[in-house]
Amino acid sequence: xxxxxxxxxxxxxxxxxxxxxxxxxxxxxxxxxxxxxxxxxxxxxxxxxxxxxxxxxxxxxxxxxxxxxxxxxxxxxxxxxxxxxxxxxxxxxxxxxxxxxxxxxxxxxxxxxxxxxxxxxxxxxxxxxxxxxxxxxxxxxxxxxxxxxxxxxxxxxxxxxxxxxxxxxxxxxxxxxxxxxxxxxxxxxxxxxxxxxxxxxxxxxxxxxxxxxxxxxxxxxxxxxxxxxxxxxxxxxxxxxx
Numbered sequence: 176x177x178x179x180x181x182x183x184x185x186x187x188x189x190x191x192x193x194x195x196x197x198x199x200x201x202x203x204x205x206x207x208x209x210x211x212x213x214x215x216x217x218x219x220x221x222x223x224x225x226x227x228x229x230x231x232x233x234x235x236x237x238x239x240x241x242x243x244x245x246x247x248x249x250x251x252x253x254x255x256x257x258x259x260x261x262x263x264x265x266x267x268x269x270x271x272x273x274x275x276x277x278x279x280x281x282x283x284x285x286x287x288x289x290x291x292x293x294x295x296x297x298x299x300x301x302x303x304x305x306x307x308x309x310x311x312x313x314x315x316x317x318x319x320x321x322x323x324x325x326x327x328x329x330x331x332x333x334x335x336x337x338x339x340x341x342x343x344x345x346x347x348x349x350x351x352x353x354x355x356x357x358x359x360x361x362x363x364x365x366x367x368x369x370x371x372x373x374x375x376x377x378x379x380x381x382x383x384x385x386x387x388x389x390x391x392x393x394x395x396x397x398x399x400x401x402x403x404x405x406x407x408x409x410x411x412x413x414x415x416x417x
Contacts, residue, residue, distance in 0.1 A: 189308045193291065200225055203277060205296050209289035217294075220284040224277050227252040241268040254280050257363045265367035265392055267374075274299040275337045275366025282333075282362075298340070299369075301362045303333035310336060311417045312354060312399070323406070324417040325356065325399065331411075334396075335362025339373035352376035356399040357389060358411060364394045372398065382407045 193208035244263040261272040282301035291304040309324040355373040359365040389398035397410030
């Protein structure tokens with residue numbers, strides 16, 4: 176089965192048949208794959224985490240606007256603490272991890288009802304399934320876009336696979352890479368790290384520095400960078416033709 180996701184950076188290729196549906200609340204637009212249709216549970220979970228983030232921003236406005244890490248807050252909800260920790264580890268603002276954090280927290284909630292869960296949130300993915308899977312990588316106008324896929328083994332999961340792009344989508348990036356893809360056991364960290372590395376890529380000569388930066392971030396398992404016709408990988412990243 177191939178699930179084509181037009182608005183984001185990836186498609187999934189897996190032999191298992193999943194129930195597939197979209198959960199959209201304001202800027203959050205989740206593409207969810209579970210064993211059965213859990214859209215009501217996914218909606219309630221997403222709504223709850225968005226409310227926690229919005230309430231925290233109400234009392235801590237800098238959480239939304241800061242481009243640098245903020246202090247830890249042990250009294251904050253779990254999702255806020257995860258975002259603060261991920262952004263500190265990656266050296267970016269906490270909202271750089273929001274898409275990955277929501278995907279991961281909603282995904283963990285759905286595991287109470289489904290043995291397999293995949294959640295994609297604007298190019299940021301939480302994976303917890305029992306089969307191998309291939310994730311097709313789209314990278315804007317790069318000639319490599321749609322030509323390569325990342326193979327993820329079931330034994331590696333749960334995982335976060337997150338992408339930042341300076342040429343695709345609406346997320347804030349100060350770089351020009353067509354795709355910076357990060358693998359981590361934390362989707363929040365993968366999201367923050369992808370932003371951190373993507374910000375460094377101003378031209379092709381920065382790709383090596385981007386790889387080094389990615390692998391220096393504690394918790395990053397692998398990195399893939401696409402800039403034009405240049406493709407570079409380091410760490411635990413197994414590629415195949417899409």
